[in-house]
Amino acid sequence: MKKILALTLALIMLMSLSACSGGEDTQSQANNSSSSQQDESGRSxxxxxxxxxxxxxxxxxxxxxxxxxxxxxxxxxxxxxxxxxxxxxxxxxxxxxxxxxxxxxxxxxxxxxxxxxxxxxxxxxxxxxxxxxxxxxxxxxxxxxxxxxxxxxxxxxxxxxxxxxxxxxxxxxxxxxxxxxxxxxxxxxxxxxxxxxxxxxxxxxxxx
Structure with a gap:
């Protein structure tokens, strides 16, 4: 029972970390997309x-x-x-x-x-x-x-x-x-x- 509980907690933690990482990637992509719309002089x-x-x-x-x-x-x-x-x-x-x-x-x-x-x-x-x-x-x-x-x-x-x-x-x-x-x-x-x-x-x- 304890092993099952430990495995369940570990799985939840991994899912949480994956969600956080995915959110950061999405935000990073959004930032890169925004800056790619501007040229080197800051024009869009x-x-x-x-x-x-x-x-x-x-x-x-x-x-x-x-x-x-x-x-x-x-x-x-x-x-x-x-x-x-x-x-x-x-x-x-x-x-x-x-x-x-x-x-x-x-x-x-x-x-x-x-x-x-x-x-x-x-x-x-x-x-x-x-x-x-x-x-x-x-x-x-x-x-x-x-x-x-x-x-x-x-x-x-x-x-x-x-x-x-x-x-x-x-x-x-x-x-x-x-x-x-x-x-x-x-x-x-x-x-x-x-x-x-x-x-x-x-x-x-x-x-x-």
Missing amino acids: KATEFTFELAAEEERTVENLIFDEDVTISGDFGVIIFENCEFNGDIINTAEQFTRVVLPDGTTVNGNCVFKNTTKEANMDYPMPKYISPNTLNIVCEDCIGSGVLESTENDMIFNGETYSMADVKFFYDADSNELVPYEGQEASVLFVGQWWENGEKILQMFGE
């Missing part, structure tokens, strides 16, 4: 590709890989993509102001596209923008749009043409709030923008 695959901004909203999106085109809509908003990778185009459909900010650490393998219905504007119009310290390929065919390059060591590609500080003829003077001739003033930003005035297409470049 995005499932959302459209972002609608409210006026004066500032939104930060981080650590995502976008394998499809991304569309941003809504006027007077700001969206910042931190540590993201874009394998399609980014499309800014805003008519006014909305900034798409692409800081260091974010990779854009596609184009930065403007799609709006506005053409007539002027220098003071709050144009939608792409902002980055890195070279962007901006496409702005039959509408307004602008790019802000926050590093004068890099270039900006705008509608297939490459621009740098070597092409700049004007400098924005913050004290007078006017454009003055560029004569080698220290600049940290390159601006390239496009609009129409009285039916005439304007392409403006300046340093700041």
